[in-house]
Amino acid sequence: MVIIKPDAVQRGLIGEVTQRLERRGLKIVGMRLEQISREIASRHYAEHEGKPFYDGLVDYITSSPSVLMVLEGPDAIAITRATMGATKPAEATPGTIRADLGLMIGRNLVHGSDSSESAKREVDLFFGDDIVEYDRAIDAWVLE
Ligand code: IDP
Ligand code: MG
Numbered sequence: 760m761v762i763i764k765p766d767a768v769q770r771g772l773i774g775e776v777t778q779r780l781e782r783r784g785l786k787i788v789g790m791r792l793e794q795i796s797r798e799i800a801s802r803h804y805a806e807h808e809g810k811p812f813y814d815g816l817v818d819y820i821t822s823s824p825s826v827l828m829v830l831e832g833p834d835a836i837a838i839t840r841a842t843m844g845a846t847k848p849a850e851a852t853p854g855t856i857r858a859d860l861g862l863m864i865g866r867n868l869v870h871g872s873d874s875s876e877s878a879k880r881e882v883d884l885f886f887g888d889d890i891v892e893y894d895r896a897i898d899a900w901v902l903e
Contacts, residue, residue, distance in 0.1 A: 760881035761830060761839060762870035765823035767860070768792075773826055776856055776869055779842055780830060784901040788893075789829030789886045795821050802884060815865060827885050833902070836878055839871040 763776050781787060795803070800817045807813050830839060844855025848867055851858035857867050872878035882890070895901075 760870075760872045760878050760885065761828040762795075762820070763826035763828065764820060764866075764868055764870060765825055766819075766866045767868040768824055768826060770860075772860060772868065775860065777826070777828070779856055780828075780839060783832075783838055783842060784897075785830040785832040785835055785838060786895055786898075787828060788831050788890050789827070789882070791827045791886075792824050793827060794824045797821050799884065803881060812865065819865060820870075829882055829886055829890060836872055836875060840873065843869050843871050 761780065763773055767773065767776055797817060800820045804813070804816055807816060832838065842856060844851030844857035846867060847864045848857045848861035853859065856869055861867050872881050
């Protein structure tokens with residue numbers, strides 16, 4: 760589960776972020792533009808409740824529309840996290856989304872699930888069963 764956060768949407772980077780993930784070969788099976796409510800944001804970020812940055816994080820993620828995305832593929836979680844880069848843009852490897860497009864941890868453009876458990880929880884939270892199953896003609900050239 761990926762969220763293109765409000766800063767990336769406002770900066771006109773939906774295409775740039777999507778392209779970096781899509782071009783790796785990951786398959787988009789869910790995609791929606793939505794302004795996340797405070798209620799959903801607090802459930803999504805429940806693990807961070809009580810941390811000093813929590814209120815600012817909920818303000819940020821609910822401040823403007825986000826793009827919600829479900830990606831499928833072998834090692835989709837690790838591939839996505841590697842493509843995003845480290846949480847803090849200053850520590851992210853050049854070539855990653857957060858290094859190339861960001862400056863500050865509180866405006867780091869993108870969210871990606873960090874485990875299969877959190878991915879399942881987040882997909883349930885944002886998409887339920889609304890996943891689009893389809894075959895891609897390119898898969899024979901992406902998957903061995
Ligand atoms: P992740 O997004 O790389 O998984 P987490 O530690 O799960 O990083 O933190 C969730 C989000 O909370 C980060 O992406 C970032 O937007 C925000 N965040 C984390 N630490 C800080 C901080 O120290 N200051 C401001 N925002 C933070
Ligand atoms: Mg996280």
